[in-house]
Amino acid sequence: MMLEARDLSIGYGTTVVGTRLSLVARPGDVVCLLGPNGCGKTTLFRTILGLLPALAGSVMLGGKPIAQQRRAEIARRIAYVPQAHAPPFPFEALDVVLMGRTARLGLFGQPGARDRAAARHAMARLGIADLAHRDYSRLSGGQRQLVLIARALVQEAALIVMDEPTASLDFGNRAQVLAQIAGLTRDTGAAGCGVILSTHDPDQAFALDARVLLMKDGRPHAEGPADTVLTARNLSAVYGIPVTVETTRGGRKVCLPSLDLQSAPTMTSDALTMA
Template sequence: MSVLKVENLSFDYGKSKIFNQISFDLETSGIFCLFGPNGCGKSTLIECILGSLKPSEGNILLNNQSVSLFKPAELAKHIGYVPQSHTKNFPYKVIDIVIMGRAAYTGTFSAPSAEDLAIAESALETLGLIHLKDKPYTQLSGGQTQLVMLARALTQETPIILMDEPTAHLDFRHELIILETIVKLIKEKNISIIMATHFPNHAFYFENSGINTKVALMNNHVFEAIGNPTEVLTEANMLNTFQIHSKLISSKTTENKVVKGLIPIEAAR
């Protein structure tokens, strides 16, 4: 079942075409990975879905209604957002940052309620961060910061979360923790996710974990391929899009489970 539908969407900056006639469905309890080179329009597409940018043509449907008809506060009850990075200007406590996700549910001059606080603490519990709730936000590591951003999105209690390169700048362990957390949220809370990424193995990780995974290869202003990771993330597509030679491999884990991944070999000369 589709929870969000993008139909023939195009966006221009003046005479500069960013993407053209893009269409896809986001399915319930699934993940849709946007994959492609720098500057191909992944972040711009996410901003169009969030309502921050207005497409030049096409439509975005949420529950069969155009996103353009939703007021920002109403849209925030349907779609959460985890940015690629976040500037930490003030030493708010972690709990204060997370509870900001309840802004759409509180009045302009109202303080968060006891229920809002309980929801925020529950989100921190879900992500294993409750021990940090009173820590100054400015003292967190990059991985902890991204998890807090995800906790803030969870407090919105939305069925959809958009993520713009959520593992950017993270070390190997924290990258894996973020991916494991995404899998957990989809399986346990039936959340649907759109995630922009530069790493093809993110899509394979979700597929290997039993998640309903679709990936779109975004390049030259369009989706050049769309489907499951094995269909889209091929050695031929990596050569055509990134000019690199790669090898798609399959391996068995100690539990005799087959997992797939893409290994870069060398840049094409």
């Protein structure tokens, strides 16, 4: 199962948000979208999920235009993991995971023993089996994010799209979620799931050995392996600040802003409000 976006123009109605955007994702791949706020990452996600029509170009899923596929058909092929949130009703974590079976059961289908077994297996695989009967809204941000990943797993989709899966998580939960994302590409079948994720942290693309689409102002600035794309020059150009890329003693690359914090100007309250 392959997802291919070809020379996309994206946006809303007559408002163009991005142009000339292309990406390919297959089972076993990690594709990482990086870029400043407002560069078009969320709109691109909505377009490749079939929620927005492409203004130009095409999105192919399994060799067929996504615009020609029914929502249920897309949901069996692509799972979506939003940022963790607290729902208005106190669902148990197991019930949240079971919601992922809707794509397999149909709108009015009821989950049976096999579906519950699949949900429990997905939670056990992610190390959260003990959360099954806990109130989802009372879980930590990291635990909720793992529940949402488990929900995506029970869809049995070949591709998973994740919108900033580590946003607002603390250091430990962020590391845990990243480890599970890396495992997804290896553990499902021979090749694993394909994962497309957005993030504001280029270090995560290095850690996941991802292919990167680096975006600026709605256009691709660079695309390719993280080691090739995430250079000091590219990151400085995209984010508008001097950036260095260093290698740790363990051989891992990390990105650091090269700002002189001692001489940086103090922001006024008005400037902070505008930011």
